[in-house]
Amino acid sequence: MTLNVERLKMLDVHFSTSIEDRLNSVRGLDKEQGKIPDAIVFPRDEDEVLKVVELALEEHIPLVPRGGGVSSAGGIVMKKGGIMVDMRRMKGIQAGKGEVMVEAGSGYVFNARVYPTLWKHATVGGNFCGGSWGIGSMEYGLNWDQVLEVRMANPRGKMTTLRGGDVKVAAHAEGTTGIVTRLRLMTRESVPIVSKIIMFNGLEEAITFTRKLYEEVPPLYHMVLRSPEIAHLTLGPDKWHLVIAYQKGRDVEIQGEDGKVIWENRDKFFAGAYMENFNYFEYSTYHLPLESFGESLRKASSMGAISEVEFANDFKAHLDFMGTSDVMDKISAMMGKSSFDVNDVFINSRLSRDHIQKIMWYKRAYDKEDLFNPGKVKF
Known part of the structure; x- marks a missing residue:
């Protein structure tokens, strides 16, 4: 379906349809070049994310989330165009004892246990949805093993919270199962x-x-x-x-x-x-x-x-x-074929069997049209 820009204007969510912004939004560390978005939206909170999701569902428009744009595994490669959801205006942080609640567009300005080499450019949500191992993984393991809770707008237009092992539904899923808005993570003690x-x-x-x-x-x-x-x-x-x-x-x-x-x-x-x-x-x-x-x-x-x-x-x-x-x-x-193939746009090529099965189950149940970052999950 073609994006109805007039309907997008009515949402009162900041967006851009300039060709320069659209081209820049898909420039990352991927050699593969997909389509460019019809528009980029810049939500400031969960309510605005939901407005965009509801419009996309009604109009049958694909959605692809974007963080810092420094993944090299095809996360922001758009297979079908649609709306790019740039999360970088959502960067609130609330610190607690041994943990932190961060919005998805936040940078690594807290004492993270595991973070990517490109931490100066990445967002927490982007790394959770498209990263895996990183600095600190010798002691703490995968980035999603540090995540206690995830909030996201799911493909039915509802906010949902994932906890425990269910966070894998969104981990390295590249937005195929929902638009992650907030994460609660364990932090490292302030030790040099x-x-x-x-x-x-x-x-x-x-x-x-x-x-x-x-x-x-x-x-x-x-x-x-x-x-x-x-x-x-x-x-x-x-x-x-x-x-x-x-x-x-x-x-x-x-x-x-x-x-x-x-x-x-x-x-x-x-x-x-x-x-x-x-x-x-x-x-x-x-x-x-x-x-x-x-x-x-x-x-x-x-x-x-x-x-x-x-x-x-x-x-x-x-x-x-x-x-x-x-x-x-x-x-x-x-x-031969890598068990963590960054040159394959399908996330199946980088995840364990139990992990990808969680994502596939959720995708089948909630996103039958494959509107959320389409073409990234192989069934």
């Missing part, structure tokens, strides 16, 4: 982070040390193995190096150099490097068992890939590779 850098003479030494360290299960907050090539693009030593971070007072006896400067610039880790070099490189990510990631890392490095490996509490190595299209074609041929 200590960081260190361990440098290696070569890749073999780096792999051996890192695997052994992980198996000892030290109480680390974050752990990332970086290549000389990734350092060339951003910052860091001209050799393979491991960056570790932990909360001050933890029993960590690991020798290394002071990592304060590189930790303060953690937004320059892999995603930051990719954003700065988006026009030149492609990227992919693979989650591999700890005991076997070394072989893939060796081969990818020999092919010319720019590599970084992030570690989380899932006993896997999260390998990120970046390079020219020729290099990435070689990586793809060697590695």
Whole structure:
């Protein structure tokens, strides 16, 4: 259906139909370019979100939510056009003891347990709906494991609250099950982070040390193995190096150099490097068992890939590779299909079976027309 702009005007919700704004709204870190929206709306509260949802349902117009626009997994790729719902005007925050209630458009201006590398650009709602692992995942795991409660406008035009395991209905669902408006999250105590850098003479030494360290299960907050090539693009030593971070007072006896400067610039880790070099490189990510990631890392490095490996509490190595299209074609041929495929617009390619089943069940029950970020769930 074609959007009735006159009806949109009657909602008394700020919106834009300028071609410049419409084009800018779909510019992110996705190589795939979808359609542009017919309009972008900028709701200020839940009532305005509901007004937009009700109009979309009545007129059979697709809706796609937008946060900071820095996801690289196709979240803001519009398959059918429609209305883009820019949530960044909804940024209220209410702090509590050990937790915080935030509106979806809020930035990371509180003491989050887990947050994305591009935290300076991302919104909390956008990362919940399109992200997964991140800084802090070595200690705390997935971003949605920190979420106690989610409020969203569902595909029937009603506000609903998800709690406990049901938050997965909206987690990494990219708005396919509803427009997330508010989240209640657990926060980290205000304890300083200590960081260190361990440098290696070569890749073999780096792999051996890192695997052994992980198996000892030290109480680390974050752990990332970086290549000389990734350092060339951003910052860091001209050799393979491991960056570790932990909360001050933890029993960590690991020798290394002071990592304060590189930790303060953690937004320059892999995603930051990719954003700065988006026009030149492609990227992919693979989650591999700890005991076997070394072989893939060796081969990818020999092919010319720019590599970084992030570690989380899932006993896997999260390998990120970046390079020219020729290099990435070689990586793809060697590695095959990723279990966390950021180059596949379908969210099925990145979620566990039980997680995607929750989303599919909800989608079937509440969004039979597939109006909420259509074309992102494969049935």
